[in-house]
Amino acid sequence: MSRSSALPRWAEWGLLPLINLGVALALAGGVVAVLGESPWVAVKLLVAGAFGSQEGIGYTLYYATNFIFTGLAVAVAYQAGLFNIGVEGQAYVGGLGVGLVALEWGEAHPLLVLPLAMLAGALGGAAWAWLPAWLQARRGSHIVITTIMFNFLASALVTYLLVNVLIKPGQQSPETREFGPGAMMPAMHEVLGAGGIAFAASPWNIAFGLALMAAVAVWVLIWRTRWGYAWRVAGENPTAAIYAGIAPARVIIGSMVISGALAGGLGLNELLGSQHRILIDFPGGAGFVGIAVALMGRNHPAGIVAAAVLFGGLYQGGAQLSFDLPRINRDMVVVIQGLVILICGALGDIFHAPLLAMLHFWGRARRSATG
Amino acid sequence: METYTLIILLLAATLRVATPLLLAALGGMFSERAGVIDLGLEGKLLGAAFASAAVSAVTGSAWLGLGAGILTAVGLALIIGFACITHRGNQVVAGMAITLMVGGLGPTLGLAWFNLGGQTPQLDGAGQRFTALVWPWAQTAREHPWPGLLYAELLSGQNLLVYVAALLVPVSGWILAQTRFGLRLRAVGENPHAVETAGISVTWLRYRALMISGVLCGVAGTYLATAASAGFVRDMTAGKGYLALAALIFGQWRPWPTLGACLLFAFTDALATRCQGVALPLVGVMPVQFILALPYALTVVLLAGLAGKTLAPRALGIPYAKDK
Numbered sequence: 246m247s248r249s250s251a252l253p254r255w256a257e258w259g260l261l262p263l264i265n266l267g268v269a270l271a272l273a274g275g276v277v278a279v280l281g282e283s284p285w286v287a288v289k290l291l292v293a294g295a296f297g298s299q300e301g302i303g304y305t306l307y308y309a310t311n312f313i314f315t316g317l318a319v320a321v322a323y324q325a326g327l328f329n330i331g332v333e334g335q336a337y338v339g340g341l342g343v344g345l346v347a348l349e350w351g352e353a354h355p356l357l358v359l360p361l362a363m364l365a366g367a368l369g370g371a372a373w374a375w376l377p378a379w380l381q382a383r384r385g386s387h388i389v390i391t392t393i394m395f396n397f398l399a400s401a402l403v404t405y406l407l408v409n410v411l412i413k414p415g416q417q418s419p420e421t422r423e424f425g426p427g428a429m430m431p432a433m434h435e436v437l438g439a440g441g442i443a444f445a446a447s448p449w450n451i452a453f454g455l456a457l458m459a460a461v462a463v464w465v466l467i468w469r470t471r472w473g474y475a476w477r478v479a480g481e482n483p484t485a486a487i488y489a490g491i492a493p494a495r496v497i498i499g500s501m502v503i504s505g506a507l508a509g510g511l512g513l514n515e516l517l518g519s520q521h522r523i524l525i526d527f528p529g530g531a532g533f534v535g536i537a538v539a540l541m542g543r544n545h546p547a548g549i550v551a552a553a554v555l556f557g558g559l560y561q562g563g564a565q566l567s568f569d570l571p572r573i574n575r576d577m578v579v580v581i582q583g584l585v586i587l588i589c590g591a592l593g594d595i596f597h598a599p600l601l602a603m604l605h606f607w608g609r610a611r612r613s614a615t616g
Numbered sequence: 617m618e619t620y621t622l623i624i625l626l627l628a629a630t631l632r633v634a635t636p637l638l639l640a641a642l643g644g645m646f647s648e649r650a651g652v653i654d655l656g657l658e659g660k661l662l663g664a665a666f667a668s669a670a671v672s673a674v675t676g677s678a679w680l681g682l683g684a685g686i687l688t689a690v691g692l693a694l695i696i697g698f699a700c701i702t703h704r705g706n707q708v709v710a711g712m713a714i715t716l717m718v719g720g721l722g723p724t725l726g727l728a729w730f731n732l733g734g735q736t737p738q739l740d741g742a743g744q745r746f747t748a749l750v751w752p753w754a755q756t757a758r759e760h761p762w763p764g765l766l767y768a769e770l771l772s773g774q775n776l777l778v779y780v781a782a783l784l785v786p787v788s789g790w791i792l793a794q795t796r797f798g799l800r801l802r803a804v805g806e807n808p809h810a811v812e813t814a815g816i817s818v819t820w821l822r823y824r825a826l827m828i829s830g831v832l833c834g835v836a837g838t839y840l841a842t843a844a845s846a847g848f849v850r851d852m853t854a855g856k857g858y859l860a861l862a863a864l865i866f867g868q869w870r871p872w873p874t875l876g877a878c879l880l881f882a883f884t885d886a887l888a889t890r891c892q893g894v895a896l897p898l899v900g901v902m903p904v905q906f907i908l909a910l911p912y913a914l915t916v917v918l919l920a921g922l923a924g925k926t927l928a929p930r931a932l933g934i935p936y937a938k939d940k
Binding site: 280281389391398405408527533572576579583586587592593596 | 725805
């Protein structure tokens with residue numbers, strides 16, 4: 246990213262992503278208009294659905310929890326110069342680990358089960374990221390292709406296990422039995438209620454807090470440790486990294502394993518916090534939302550949390566939208582997601598120069614007005 | 617005799633499965649030999665599948681469907697070009713973005729236009745689909761299994777687009793190896809600065825390469841929706857674009873080895889499909905998920921087997937900046 250002149254930080258980190266999101270939403274609004282609905286009505290319903298009630302806010306933050314985990318996973322790999330498209334599969338296998346612990350020890354005390362489930366989720370996700378990373382590091386297989394293939398393989402693996410092994414006996418749909426009481430993430434409205442604050446019921450649970458803690462941990466890891474420093478150097482300039490004595494293989498494997506472990510966090514929110522059983526395709530595309538969230542959040546934990554809440558709102562508002570406007574379904578959110586990735590990720594610099602020129606012009610105008 | 621018939625049928629199924637893979641892989645070859653990573657193959661296939669099925673359903677003409685499929689895929693290729701060539705954006709990210717966007721857009725438009733939960737209507741009218749071309753005397757030839765059955769099942773009775781795909785292998789090879797355009801296209805993927813120095817526009821060459829990829833993906837997507845099946849359903853490409861990309865890498869960005877890789881993937885798929893529900897010696901009945909996962913697992917194994925010995929175009933994935 247060589248730039249002749251830099252924008253002020255507030256514009257670079259705040260204004261530019263918002264402009265990008267605005268353009269993506271405007272294009273999506275065009276699609277809504279083509280479908281014969283009013284974009285204004287759609288936006289109003291969307292915002293009201295996502296942020297207009299306590300229940301809506303609860304759902305928004307519940308979705309956002311998934312996206313914080315997957316967004317952080319994408320960002321850690323991206324900082325090391327790797328594009329991890331396999332977060333979806335890593336979240337799937339990591340979630341499988343979470344679910345297996347919950348099924349096996351669900352009757353035990355939560356303080357025992359929940360840390361164990363966290364560990365299993367991280368291990369599952371990390372394992373599913375380790376093999377593509379190892380293949381990239383040692384065999385030169387392109388990590389983008391292998392992680393895509395591992396998404397398909399994860400889907401086949403979990404489907405097989407659910408249909409043939411884990412299915413609750415005497416049941417048609419491939420789902421496990423419900424987890425025991427020890428393997429439930431406490432819901433946020435219960436926690437708040439215990440503290441005397443009334444909040445509407447929703448699947449929002451304390452995994453949200455874990456996701457925020459993960460965001461802080463990623464910040465420390467990337468910007469305050471030797472590992473993170475090595476990864477960032479390798480991500481910015483692989484050749485310089487080698488001359489600095491940083492082994493590329495260790496960067497690839499280390500960053501991917503952490504990335505996969507973060508992806509495994511999704512199972513804590515989705516399975517322990519909401520579904521309370523393992524079911525088909527529980528990540529539901531959150532791994533791909535993570536790409537959009539990471540790019541919009543500029544691969545920084547603070548940006549990722551903000552972008553995840555925005556996307557959580559899009560998901561919750563989008564669900565509301567499909568109730569009220571039958572011609573629009575939740576796939577519309579996937580369209581917006583694709584547009585955000587295109588504009589923030591591939592066209593990231595398109596508004597950079599115009600914005601810079603505009604700020605210069607304003608700055609000069611203000612100076613001449615006061616002086 | 618039994619085995620012979622089985623093999624012929626298996627090979628015929630291989631050709632049918634290989635066709636969309638091959639068309640997409642050849643399209644990706646033009647794009648990647650010009651230096652642009654074509655991760656948007658999957659999205660272009662899906663977009664073309666939706667457009668061709670929708671137009672064919674409305675107009676009743678598979679040919680108009682083909683036109684719509686090609687236009688859509690070329691349009692998507694131009695968006696990728698705008699991001700990656702004009703604005704020097706990340707090619708992998710752009711391809712991924714297009715794929716995701718199309719994955720949402722198809723069902724969205726399908727729901728609004730046809731109200732069938734995101735699908736397009738079943739194509740069952742005359743002329744709405746590309747169907748098998750039966751060659752002369754194919755029925756008579758069946759009475760003499762050798763070589764009659766080979767003629768009747770393998771050479772004859774394939775879809776028009778299967779023949780088109782097969783023909784495109786030597787044609788692409790000739791374009792890349794013999795024509796002025798092909799030589800320049802390969803040069804721009806190896807050393808774009810030298811091409812620019814010779815007074816040839818890198819930008820225009822790369823745009824043309826992406827448009828060729830769009831046309832071929834358009835044909836491939838149309839094949840999926842109007843020949844291999846009878847309409848568009850959500851996520852119907854199921855990773856075929858990525859498999860095509862893997863076949864292209866395994867084929868080392870050359871037409872004939874790429875054909876070989878596509879046939880290998882397709883044969884695995886056809887064989888696995890045939891083994892579905894059949895008890896095999898030693899392993900017993902293979903679970904269906906294993907069969908579905910086989911091409912993806914094969915891709916991983918094959919790419920690992922290459923072990924970095926790739927002959928990738930040297931400028932692949934590097935955005936070209938004129939002023940350097």
